[in-house]
Amino acid sequence: QRNRRRILLEQLLLLLMRMAIVAGIVLLISRLILDPSEMSLFRGAKAHHVVLLDDSGSMRQRWGETTAFAEALGVVNQLLSEGARRPDTQHFSLLKLSRPEQPFSSQRDVNETLVLEMATKLDPQIFPCSHQQLDLVAGLRAAQKYLSEEKGAVQHLHVISDFRERDWKDQKAIAGVLTELTSAGVTVNLVKTVPAVQPNLAVTELSAAVQVAAAGVPLRLKVGVTNFAEEAATDVRVSVSDDGIKLPISVMFDVIEPNSTAFHEVDIRLTTPTQHRLAAVLDADVLPEDNTRYLAVDVSSAxxxxxxxxxxxxxxxxxxxxxxxxxxxxxxxxxxxxxxxxxxxxxxxxxxxxxxxxxxxxxxxxxxxxxxxxxxxxxxxxxxxxxxxxxxxxxxxxxxxxxxxxxxxxxxxxxxPADPTVIEVDVVPADHPVFAIMQGQDNPFIASVHVRKFYPVDDNWIVDDQRRADEWSRARRRLPEHR
Known part of the structure; x- marks a missing residue:
């Protein structure tokens, strides 16, 4: 009875320890995410406040009359205004996620002069937000290196971002750098600038066989639209324009499933032999920058x-x-x-x-x-x-x-030799887009093609295409043979 009770107690303690470890990792991240309205961070002794500002393309998300990036710039100005209440007790640095190794502002004294200067420089109308997809982990590492070069100050790192799901795919890397920062005595605050995730569609492909584009000849466009939302999108319309002039055609998608891409094809005729700029355009949504995709076509007379x-x-x-x-x-x-x-x-x-x-x-x-x-x-x-x-x-x-x-x-x-009694076909197209037109009943003429002479590859040639740079591989050498 005693042994059984002791074993039960040991198992209970082990379970509690595991739960504590998991809870600690969760708290390490979740406790740091703040709402901008709850920030009063410029208090206490003299300290260095470093802001890592996310200026990736997703920060262009719009709702009402504002954007995620405009809200982020407002948070920075709010931080400076709070710190200016106790002038010359704080230092301020600003790193942009697009160039974290090149500080936009470095170890400036926080006072009214800096507040006025940054209010002008951080105006959303003139302070650019990139169109790039940026690496949050790389930005955190750059901020860590920047802070490590300073000794003796109370350090705070404020990460201002929309914290998209893709930023947390590599949670171990993020948790690792956050743990290292906090272990070094850095107070980390994650500031989220979007109220909620909004549905977003994007035109992610616009392609055609532009090499053979000729005036007056149908050109088939392939249009791809990606649904980044968690719910299906219905009745999605994409308009097509030529040099800014809308064409009388549209590409319709009845349903695009969540987190997936749908494709449709449409034929257009370009009648003038010159350079054309085609565009596939979605209706406006929360992120207008990804609603348009362009394709340059040099149309020849023949x-x-x-x-x-x-x-x-x-x-x-x-x-x-x-x-x-x-x-x-x-x-x-x-x-x-x-x-x-x-x-x-x-x-x-x-x-x-x-x-x-x-x-x-x-x-x-x-x-x-x-x-x-x-x-x-x-x-x-x-x-x-x-x-x-x-x-x-x-x-x-x-x-x-x-x-x-x-x-x-x-x-x-x-x-x-030709054997008229053999009914098997000589040419069997492989399952590859190049041979797609030769497959199935749509092209029965392939059965009438006969091979009379076959040129083999030299026996000393080393086959170097068993594995290609794009990781496509073949299970065995598939050399042609006459049947």
């Missing part, structure tokens, strides 16, 4: 493409041209045909893209011209054919990884 075909009749080029621009008025693509010899005499900068179709080899000056063209941003597409010479592509075009061809080619096998 999209020039050069097709280089080595076959005498140009049959390969005609097939590709029909796929790209069967109706130039609908696609905006203007195709020019030439031979490998003619390639050397052309100014490649006049073309958005160059197609090389079944080209066996290229002269040295043509290779140099294509290399310069690609380095300047030109597009280059290769189509293999039966006349292609693997050794030339490996030595002159791949050039040990320094050339314009992506891989070293090995020796191609003899022509693959």
């Amino acid at each position: 999209v020039p493409v050069l097709m280089v075909d080595s076959s005498p009749d140009g049959e390969a080029a005609s097939y590709v041209a029909d796929a790209l621009a069967a109706d130039p008025a609908s696609t905006g693509v203007s195709v020019t045909f030439d031979t490998p010899d003619g390639l050397r005499r052309r100014n490649l900068a006049d073309y958005r893209c160059v197609y090389l179709l079944n080209v066996p080899e290229l002269a040295a000056d043509a290779v140099a011209a294509l290399d310069d063209y690609v380095r300047d941003g030109g597009g280059l597409v290769w189509f293999a054919g039966q006349t292609l010479r693997s050794a030339h592509y490996r030595d002159a075009l791949y050039s040990e990884g320094n050339g314009i061809f992506p891989v070293p080619l090995g020796v191609a096998a003899d022509d693959l």
Whole structure:
């Protein structure tokens, strides 16, 4: 009975200790958050008051006739006015979260002169708030370093912010620096300047295939809207403008779920071949700065493409041209045909893209011209054919990884036999956006494509794309095989 009672007491004490530790961490943070109206902090002995002012983009949140940032500047002026009641007993420093290592004001005596000076400098009309997303932990570390360089003073750190949820994602880092500050004798006060979190929508994407924008040809815009609120947003309308003139179209979102992004696409026609500034605009809300997103589009009268075909009749080029621009008025693509010899005499900068179709080899000056063209941003597409010479592509075009061809080619096998009794398709598109148009029943013609010759990659080539910089990886080497 005694042992059982002793064990129960020990377990109870351990539980109470754990509860005390958790409560201590909570109190460390929660006890510090103050309302600006409750502040009377310039009292007592001579002290140094350091303000870390959050000037991140979220501080632009608006309600009524004020903003979170304007309220924060009002708190700073209120602190100075309180301290000026006992002139020359306080020091004041101001650090902005956007540049915490460069004090805006450093160790100034608090008196009426400073109050008047700061009231002018901290006017919301002239004191800028950034559009950046800033790191609160980095700001606290900078303030800690700044305070550590001073000895012998009573130190107070006032962090004035809207304290968004994202600021507290890394709670261990924040709790750690706050613990270090308080252990060093610094009194920390967290001052919240927003009454409550307000729903906010933002246009977070506006994109299009701007490389092929042509006058009079439909351009498909992709519009993304993010709902940062905890409740779903309904009947969200986004207007589209061209050079500030509202277009007679809108993008409608029936529902955008909480903390998620929804996307819609819409086609527009830009009729003038010039530079256009498109904008997707939401109705006004608490944070107007994220309600608009822009897209610059350089619209051409046509999209020039050069097709280089080595076959005498140009049959390969005609097939590709029909796929790209069967109706130039609908696609905006203007195709020019030439031979490998003619390639050397052309100014490649006049073309958005160059197609090389079944080209066996290229002269040295043509290779140099294509290399310069690609380095300047030109597009280059290769189509293999039966006349292609693997050794030339490996030595002159791949050039040990320094050339314009992506891989070293090995020796191609003899022509693959055609077996009319086999019903399996030769080409199976991968699950990738590049091949999306070739998948499913929408494109049954892929089943009629047959592979007659396959150029393998050189056996000595070290496959370096198993893991890419964007962390996309492949489980195994997926080399093509003829079925």
